[in-house]
Each structure stands twice: as structure tokens, then as C-alpha cells.
Amino acid sequence: MCLRVEDHVILDVDKKGPKVTITVDGKVIEAYEGEPILAALLSSGIRINRYTVKKHEPRGIFCGIGQCSDCSMIVDGQPNVRTCITPVKAGMVIKTQDGLSKGESK
Amino acid sequence: MIENRDIVVVGAGPAGLAASIEAGRAGADVLLIDLNMKPGGQLFKQIHKFFGSSAHRSGTRGYDIGLQLLKEAEKAGVEIWLQSTVMGVFPGNLIGIEKGTDAGEKELVTLKAKKIIVATGASENVVRFKGWTIPGVMGAGAAQTMINVNHVRPGRKIVMLGSGNVGLIVSYQLMQAGCDVVALIEAAPKIGGYAVHAAKIRRAGVPIYTKHTIVEAIPGEDKTVSKVVIAEVDDKFQPIPGTEETIEADTVTIGAGLKPALDIVKLAKCDLTFNGPFGGFIPLHNEKMETSKEGIYAAGDATGVEEANTALEEGKIAGISAAESLGLISSDKAEAEREEIWKRLTALRMGPFGERRLKEKENVLHEYKEKIGAPSEWN
Numbered sequence: 001m002c003l004r005v006e007d008h009v010i011l012d013v014d015k016k017g018p019k020v021t022i023t024v025d026g027k028v029i030e031a032y033e034g035e036p037i038l039a040a041l042l043s044s045g046i047r048i049n050r051y052t053v054k055k056h057e058p059r060g061i062f063c064g065i066g067q068c069s070d071c072s073m074i075v076d077g078q079p080n081v082r083t084c085i086t087p088v089k090a091g092m093v094i095k096t097q098d099g100l101s102k103g104e105s106k
Numbered sequence: 107m108i109e110n111r112d113i114v115v116v117g118a119g120p121a122g123l124a125a126s127i128e129a130g131r132a133g134a135d136v137l138l139i140d141l142n143m144k145p146g147g148q149l150f151k152q153i154h155k156f157f158g159s160s161a162h163r164s165g166t167r168g169y170d171i172g173l174q175l176l177k178e179a180e181k182a183g184v185e186i187w188l189q190s191t192v193m194g195v196f197p198g199n200l201i202g203i204e205k206g207t208d209a210g211e212k213e214l215v216t217l218k219a220k221k222i223i224v225a226t227g228a229s230e231n232v233v234r235f236k237g238w239t240i241p242g243v244m245g246a247g248a249a250q251t252m253i254n255v256n257h258v259r260p261g262r263k264i265v266m267l268g269s270g271n272v273g274l275i276v277s278y279q280l281m282q283a284g285c286d287v288v289a290l291i292e293a294a295p296k297i298g299g300y301a302v303h304a305a306k307i308r309r310a311g312v313p314i315y316t317k318h319t320i321v322e323a324i325p326g327e328d329k330t331v332s333k334v335v336i337a338e339v340d341d342k343f344q345p346i347p348g349t350e351e352t353i354e355a356d357t358v359t360i361g362a363g364l365k366p367a368l369d370i371v372k373l374a375k376c377d378l379t380f381n382g383p384f385g386g387f388i389p390l391h392n393e394k395m396e397t398s399k400e401g402i403y404a405a406g407d408a409t410g411v412e413e414a415n416t417a418l419e420e421g422k423i424a425g426i427s428a429a430e431s432l433g434l435i436s437s438d439k440a441e442a443e444r445e446e447i448w449k450r451l452t453a454l455r456m457g458p459f460g461e462r463r464l465k466e467k468e469n470v471l472h473e474y475k476e477k478i479g480a481p482s483e484w485n
Contacts, residue, residue, distance in 0.1 A: 003258055003259040003260075003261075003262070004257060004258055004259075005253055005257040005258065005259060005283045005284060006284070007284075008257075008282060008283065009282055010153050010167070010282070011153060011254065011257065013257045016257075034143075035256055036143070036256060038256075039252065039256035039257075039258045040258075042252060042258045042259070042260060043258045047241045047242060047261075047328075047330045048241050048329060048330065049241075057239065057240075058240065058241050058329045058330070059239065059241060060240075060241025060242065060244075060330065061241070061244050061248055061252070061260060062243075062244050062245060062248060063229065063230060063244075063245055063247070063248050064244065064245065064247065064248030064249075064251040064252060065142065065247070065248070065251060066141050066142065067229055072208075075208070075209040076209060078208070078209055080208065081207075081208035081209045082208050084251075085141065085142060085143060085189070085207070085208070086207045086208050086209045087143055087207070092209075
């Protein structure tokens with residue numbers, strides 16, 4: 001289930017960074033270095049990024065430009081990372097964030 | 107030690123880039139700050155051709171305009187800090203900046219600027235229906251960023267809420283990216299945006315529901331959108347019981363307009379005014395784009411939501427005026443250039459949509475004269 005845009009009348013969608021892998025909640029997915037983490041997740045059909053503090057409700061992409069923080073996740077042990085404005089690096093370990101999360105030591 | 111700068115511009119969209127280019131060309135030491143991974147603001151997601159006259163690059167796609175501006179900024183010697191967020195502004199034009207990504211090491215930097223130009227743009231409005239917070243419901247602009255900038259589809263079957271130009275253009279672009287737009291929902295009795303954009307949607311066979319709204323987005327087993335319930339609305343935009351219809355969809359995109367991003371002008375205690383057609387509260391400003399605070403300028407959507415060309419022109423005015431106040435451009439030259447730009451802005455604010463903005467802009471300038479007169483020092 002890949003949601004990458006292929007063949008576009010206007011855009012050059014083949015211009016991408018090197019193909020790498022990242023781990024999301026223990027599952028290895030493909031990504032392109034330099035693209036927002038969120039884009040890699042969406043391309044693999046991952047649409048839940050975090051759960052809210054009080055009601056434990058799921059949240060996913062909402063603004064896509066770093067303003068709303070609904071796409072925050074734990075990246076390499078660091079919580080509250082806005083995945084829409086944080087670029088992919090090879091081997092990143094990403095986890096769905098539950099509440100505020102204290103993160104983990106690196 | 108605190109670094110000193112002539113001009114710090116916040117926001118690297120069309121207004122901020124244009125301001126930086128003008129000021130840089132005049133010889134000012136310009137630092138342009140943006141929180142995103144790339145400069146250009148929302149220009150790089152505008153893959154349609156622009157309207158207007160050749161002076162306003164009609165027929166050119168937004169991202170080509172973005173590339174041109176980046177080249178010009180480089181030539182003008184503008185320094186750009188990306189992935190940098192302005193955290194605060196303080197009396198004396200001190201600016202606190204966080205540099206670096208959320209995932210990496212962050213550094214806090216404090217700068218002192220002789221002049222600040224606020225070009226922070228706007229954020230999307232939301233419509234609150236049952237289930238509006240579940241994953242799969244997002245801003246139309248968010249969906250547009252995913253397809254046109256990141257080349258990833260936010261979902262497969264889309265319900266678009268709102269038929270203004272954003273709703274219409276993004277619907278079409280979602281189809282170009284390979285998504286299925288299963289419904290376009292509009293509460294008003296008529297489509298809001300330009301007929302030329304609406305015609306493309308109609309030709310593609312997208313069902314358009316005017317006088318309708320979304321009542322609920324229903325999550326599936328995976329906790330993300332799986333069904334969308336719509337209903338007809340009465341003259342007061344209230345859903346009429348019994349008219350509900352359920353649509354299979356995995357994504358809802360909300361194109362309900364934008365509101366100016368005011369965080370920085372509020373921190374600087376700039377005087378605001380409420381203006382509905384411009385999207386809500388905006389900073390009062392004069393014909394130099396200077397706010398009620400001396401040396402703090404604002405331009406683009408941050409002073410009233412319009413479009414990229416008006417943002418560019420306002421940005422130029424802010425850049426020229428800031429350079430003028432630093433003594434880098436003579437007042438005669440600055441005045442002559444401003445006059446030309448205001449003429450072009452009047453030309454842009456034409457037609458049934460533009461004339462109202464032309465009048466509102468005049469009202470804002472008038473209110474500034476009445477209430478503020480001259481900008482005051484920020485203490």
C-alpha cells in the first residue's frame with residue numbers, strides 16, 4: 001500500500017534523496033533521506049502519530065507545516081518531534097507518542 | 107555577545123523574500139529566518155499558473171516564481187537561516203531564535219536588529235464537526251503540501267469541505283496526484299471561488315454539494331476516517347434532520363479560509379484591528395507597511411490574507427521602507443518606488459473579489475492615520 005505520487009503532469013516526482021530505511025514502532029519502512037518523516041509514514045499508510053494526554057485520542061497530520069504539533073512523535077528517543085518539518089535520516093527509530101511522553105535516554 | 111543585524115525578516119514566503127531582496131539590494135545586512143526545511147513559504151505548492159498581468163508573472167507557476175526569488179535573494183546577499191523559529195521579540199528589537207530541528211541539537215540565539223519585518227503568513231481555519239480531530243481530517247493546505255511538495259498522497263478517497271479557490275484548486279491537484287475526490291461540500295448556495303477553477307472540477311465529474319455541510323467523520327477499525335456523513339443546511343447553515351447522506355472516504359480536507367499569523371506582532375504589542383475580509387485581526391500599518399511600533403514592519407498575509415502577488419508587492423514596500431529608514435535609500439527614491447508599487451497593488455485588487463480588498467486596505471491605512479498617526483518607540 002504505497003501512497004507515493006507517481007507520474008505527474010507537472011511535477012518531477014522522481015527527484016528524491018537516497019533511499020533509506022527507518023523503523024516505526026518496530027517495523028522497518030522505506031523512506032527517502034531529507035523528506036519530512038511524516039511523508040515517509042503517510043507513504044506507508046501510517047496515519048496515527050500520537051495519542052492525546054487526557055482522552056487518549058489518536059491524532060495525525062493536520063497542518064503539515066509545523067504549526068499544530070498533531071504529528072509529534074518520539075524520534076531517536078526525543079519526544080515531541082514535529083514529523084512534518086523534521087527530515088528523515090537513515091536508520092531513524094520512530095515511535096508513536098503517548099501523551100506528553102518523557103522520551104528515552106539515547 | 108549579541109550579534110547585531112540591520113534587518114531581520116521573519117518568514118521566507120513571497121513577502122519575506124521580496125522584502126529581503128529589496129533591502130539586500132539597497133545594501134542592508136539582511137537575515138531571513140524560516141522554520142521550514144526549505145524557503146519559499148507556500149509558493150512551492152502552487153503548481154497552477156498565476157493570473158494577472160505580465161508584470162505579475164501571469165502564466166508562471168508558483169514554484170517557478172519561488173525559484174526566481176531564491177536566486178534573486180542569493181544575489182542580493184541575503185543570509186537565510188532555515189529550521190529556525192523566532193521564539194520571542196523584546197523591547198529594543200531583541201529577537202530570540204531557536205535554531206535546529208526538533209530531533210537534533212537545538213541552539214538558542216539572541217540577535218539585535220535595527221529593523222524587523224514580520225512576514226509570517228497565515229494559518230488555516232478549521233470547521234468543527236463531530237470527529238474533526240481524528241486522523242484523516244486535515245487542512246486543505248496540509249494535503250496540498252503533501253502531494254505537491256512531498257509527493258505523497260494523504261489518502262485515497264477525499265471529501266473536500268469548502269469551495270473557495272483553495273478548495274477548488276486543491277481538489278484538482280489531488281486528482282492530478284492520483285487521489286479520488288469523492289465530494290466537494292459547500293455550505294453556501296453557490297461555489298465560492300473562480301468559475302475557471304470550478305469548471306475543471308465539474309468536467310472531472312466530482313459531485314458538488316452546495317447548501318451542504320459535514321455532520322460527522324466516522325472512524326473505522328484503524329481509528330482513522332472511514333465514512334463521512336453530510337447533510338443539507340438551512341438558511342442559517344444548520345443541518346436539516348433527515349437529509350443525511352453517508353459517503354465512503356478515508357480523508358477529509360478543510361478549505362475554510364485562512365487567518366493572519368499574529369504571534370510576533372502581538373509579542374511586539376503592535377496595535378491590531380479586526381477586519382473580516384482580511385481573515386480576522388491584523389496589525390494596523392501605514393503606506394510604508396510600518397506597524398504602530400517604530401522599526402517593526404509587516405507584509406503579506408500577516409497583514410490580511412490575500413494572495414502571493416499582493417504579498418510580494420507589500421514585501422517590496424516593507425524592504426524599501428526599512429532600507430530607507432536606515433539611510434540606505436533616499437526618501438525621494440523610496441517614495442517614488444512606493445508610489446509605483448501601490449499602483450500595481452491597486453491593479454491587483456480589481457474585479458469582484460479584489461475591489462472589496464482594495465477598499466478594506468484603504469480603511470486600514472485610514473484607521474492608522476486616525477488612531478496612530480506616527481509609529482511610536484517600543485518600550
